[in-house]
Amino acid sequence: MSAINSDIFQHHMSENVCFGCGMHNSEGLQIKSRWEGELSVCDWVPLEKYHGWSNLLNGGIMATLIDCHSMCTAMADACKREGRPLDSFPEYRYATGTLNIKYLKPTSTLHPIRLEAKVVEAKGRKTRLTCDLISQNEITATAEVFAILVFDESKKEPQNPFKN
Amino acid sequence: MSAINSDIFQHHMSENVCFGCGMHNSEGLQIKSRWEGELSVCDWVPLEKYHGWSNLLNGGIMATLIDCHSMCTAMADACKREGRPLDSFPEYRYATGTLNIKYLKPTSTLHPIRLEAKVVEAKGRKTRLTCDLISQNEITATAEVFAILVFDESKKEPQNPFKN
Numbered sequence: 001m002s003a004i005n006s007d008i009f010q011h012h013m014s015e016n017v018c019f020g021c022g023m024h025n026s027e028g029l030q031i032k033s034r035w036e037g038e039l040s041v042c043d044w045v046p047l048e049k050y051h052g053w054s055n056l057l058n059g060g061i062m063a064t065l066i067d068c069h070s071m072c073t074a075m076a077d078a079c080k081r082e083g084r085p086l087d088s089f090p091e092y093r094y095a096t097g098t099l100n101i102k103y104l105k106p107t108s109t110l111h112p113i114r115l116e117a118k119v120v121e122a123k124g125r126k127t128r129l130t131c132d133l134i135s136q137n138e139i140t141a142t143a144e145v146f147a148i149l150v151f152d153e154s155k156k157e158p159q160n161p162f163k164n
Numbered sequence: 165m166s167a168i169n170s171d172i173f174q175h176h177m178s179e180n181v182c183f184g185c186g187m188h189n190s191e192g193l194q195i196k197s198r199w200e201g202e203l204s205v206c207d208w209v210p211l212e213k214y215h216g217w218s219n220l221l222n223g224g225i226m227a228t229l230i231d232c233h234s235m236c237t238a239m240a241d242a243c244k245r246e247g248r249p250l251d252s253f254p255e256y257r258y259a260t261g262t263l264n265i266k267y268l269k270p271t272s273t274l275h276p277i278r279l280e281a282k283v284v285e286a287k288g289r290k291t292r293l294t295c296d297l298i299s300q301n302e303i304t305a306t307a308e309v310f311a312i313l314v315f316d317e318s319k320k321e322p323q324n325p326f327k328n
Binding site: 017018019020025027028049050051052053054058059060061063064065066067068095096097098099100101102103106 | 181182183184189191192213214215216217218222223224225227228229230231232259260261262263264265266267270
């Protein structure tokens with residue numbers, strides 16, 4: 001685990017073992033998301049093993065980056081709307097309801113990736129976001145994502161992630 | 165690389181280094197797809213590192229499985245429509261145009277996964293498919309996928325994967 005930076009959403013997600021966004025998964029992508037104004041951004045450097053074609057990023061790994069960055073953004077947005085810091089009680093976690101991705105151009109593995117997500121609507125347990133994946137200053141994939149609140153530390157009962 | 169089985173689509177994709185479906189990526193998911201009647205199926209056993217929560221599969225890895233199985237199915241379907249075996253000339257490769265996934269239930273990492281894909285329509289360079297991800301006899305995610313023919317061994321000119 002890297003040094004704690006209070007701006008990074010994932011540094012406030014305790015015991016997160018997720019392949020995409022878990023700081024506690026040494027074999028995962030370990031994305032790091034933060035606010036940049038109204039946008040939530042993530043900079044990530046591809047590893048060769050995640051290619052789809054030689055020097056081009058695999059579409060599923062792109063989906064993983066978009067998915068995890070969007071879920072973490074939904075969590076951070078919920079805290080922001082409640083006017084409280086990321087490390088305050090209760091901890092929230094979101095899971096993906098729907099992931100719709102359009103692939104626009106090939107994405108190089110030789111250059112860093114940037115993700116930019118924006119919350120479009122947050123209503124009840126659902127958050128709708130858009131997320132662009134950017135490589136060399138071009139949007140190479142764009143997505144609409146629905147996130148669902150599936151864990152609320154303040155609730156005793158376990159919640160069904162897929163019931164509204 | 166495992167022993168050649170002529171039924172497996174990926175065994176006929178030369179030099180495929182893809183993280184999801186490449187037989188030539190020792191660090192990848194190495195999915196293996198085959199026909200079962202009109203359905204294209206893939207059985208895959210999750211590794212713990214690909215979890216999203218403890219014992220539950222990461223949504224992005226599910227997207228990777230769906231994406232790669234669908235692209236390989238589009239390729240195999242094109243050969244089938246042309247009435248020729250997978251190892252015949254010309255070799256085709258597809259890339260993802262659109263990937264729309266609905267996550268319906270949590271997916272265990274403790275049980276094998278099955279993917280079932282079906283070609284809905286094939287027209288020009290585009291193939292539309294549906295793909296279900298099944299765990300413990302339940303569909304836990306369902307997807308609609310558009311595949312685009314991006315490599316045709318019989319064409320000399322490189323093709324732009326994202327132009328129609």
